[in-house]
């Protein structure tokens with residue numbers, strides 16, 4: 001679907017240079033200031049401070065029940081913060097009812113009006129604004145075209161497939177051209193293929209319409225694909241807010257490293273730290289570990305090295321240099337994923353680490369197989385040292 | 389296949405139960421009443437002729453058929469006999485009562501559906517509670533409330549709101565009060581069940597799109613509760629048309645209702661045949677609008693597809 005449309009040529013350029021969060025003079029469009037939300041004595045959102053900028057595609061990522069929807073509902077006006085302040089374009093929006101906020105939401109359940117056809121569903125918000133009839137018709141037409149729903153305009157929601165319903169919900173929430181569009185797990189009910197297609201369509205839409213999108217998801221791949229920045233949440237707390245590549249390559253905490261993608265967490269103790277290097281010892285390998293990173297740690301302090309499986313190298317032969325950054329173990333299990341193979345290596349101490357290798361060639365001379373003795377190595381810049 | 393055959397038979401068995409029930413308890417009595425309505429009054433036991441006598445075989449049956457006539461219908465439909473007026477007035481009283489029931493019942497059902505989940509079973513119990521007392525006793529109780537020396541008048545006079553007792557008992561107002569009071573659960577329960585099913589995120593979606601709560605009620609909540617409105621209205625309207633006890637006990641001598649006319653015809657005039665004709669016509673009056681309503685609904689459903 002997306003492929004038929006010539007892709008907006010400027011997208012790449014805009015995406016590469018779009019970093020309003022790095023500009024201290026830039027005023028955020030949405031600002032959460034120490035926002036707390038409690039239900040009874042349960043704290044669903046805990047002291048969240050967050051700036052979101054105009055035209056940003058921002059993703060809230062976290063496990064189910066971590067408070068993502070609650071955070072979004074405060075912005076839409078369905079919940080009021082227990083403490084803290086919420087501003088939109090510099091204006092405090094607390095106390096403003098949802099029907100007066102320039103924010104629209106696409107609901108997780110779509111919440112389409114079952115007694116109205118697709119046309120009336122999309123026109124609903126425009127009618128509330130007392131827009132002239134001809135303008136409504138034109139806007140609805142445009143929305144139908146944008147979401148490829150022209151043929152279904154007269155159908156009721158129950159006569160549509162899940163994917164079509166999702167489009168109606170999207171068209172309805174986009175129709176008013178809100179300053180901010182909130183999307184609560186918008187693709188949750190779609191199958192994988194449709195989901196991936198729609199992700200790219202969403203990105204194009206957001207670019208073309210020049211709107212700010214705040215998307216909630218528990219699917220990290222989705223967040224990584226669509227978002228300019230991701231906020232990782234857990235138990236109502238923001239763990240890290242950063243662009244996808246930073247979240248993946250430089251996670252701030254063990255939790256983030258573990259939540260996003262696969263990771264091996266190697267606990268250790270600092271032996272020495274100098275300049276921009278740290279050497280550590282770890283109970284899981286007799287060889288010292290070295291990372292090209294210094295957090296100002298002193299010898300004896302504890303730290304953890306997070307290494308992604310694809311940044312580890314595996315071989316049957318002993319490496320030339322075994323003075324640092326290597327593990328010895330035995331293949332405990334192999335997961336063949338087609339494009340990748342995941343090797344689960346059991347170290348001598350009993351801990352297992354994961355190594356992934358692209359399957360570059362169809363025929364391999366001597367494939368690594370079960371119970372093989374292997375060496376696993378990594379480069380000093382491949383690991384990230386974490387203290388939290 | 390054997391399995392499919394067995395399944396098919398099982399389904400017929402299950403379907404047969406309600407159909408047998410309808411045949412035994414609705415169709416058969418109706419045919420008997422219809423037969424009587426085509427007969428003539430007689431001083432006999434039973435008090436009408438002809439009686440079907442099958443000892444003469446086929447000739448007896450045709451002889452029986454030839455003696456049946458629609459005279460009783462002509463009598464009932466004769467304007468001067470005041471049955472038509474009674475039908476009309478019953479329909480009007482039942483319609484007004486149904487509207488009043490909706491006006492009273494909707495807020496109650498709405499309040500129940502929006503009450504905290506934990507309270508809803510209690511509220512439901514409270515709505516059903518009056519059924520624990522006899523219907524007749526409850527209607528009699530209204531006499532005590534509405535009579536000139538009754539609780540209501542005494543209370544209002546004690547409060548100084550009125551100086552003279554209001555004339556309520558034996559008026560149409562008392563009939564409306566009686567019907568609304570007695571039928572309220574039949575209105576509230578279907579409305580509650582429709583409103584309780586309503587997905588509240590729809591209202592949030594409406595608010596999100598700029599629709600204030602009052603408007604959202606009329607554009608979302610009310611249209612989606614229409615099946616409940618229709619069910620409640622039918623459940624109240626149909627028995628209200630034929631209502632006899634309430635107009636008899638609370639209504640005045642000039643409160644004209646078909647149930648009362650039928651009762652007078654049957655017990656005072658002792659005419660089984662005319663009262664049967666009244667009953668058959670009443671059924672027609674009630675069934676025809678329901679069938680039309682269902683047809684319209686069916687067509688709307690199909691048009692939607």
Ligand SMILES: Nc1ncnc2c1ncn2[C@@H]1O[C@H](COP(=O)(O)OP(=O)(O)O)[C@@H](O)[C@H]1O
Pocket residue numbers: 039042044062063064065066067068069070071
């Ligand atoms: N209205 C409410 N009353 C009580 N608890 C609530 C309410 N809404 C949400 N919660 C609780 O707050 C937590 C966060 O919920 P939510 O924001 O929906 O999570 P997420 O969208 O991340 O899955 C959950 O534990 C949920 O049970």
Ligand SMILES: [Mg+2]
Pocket residue numbers: 068069108184
């Ligand atoms: Mg959620």
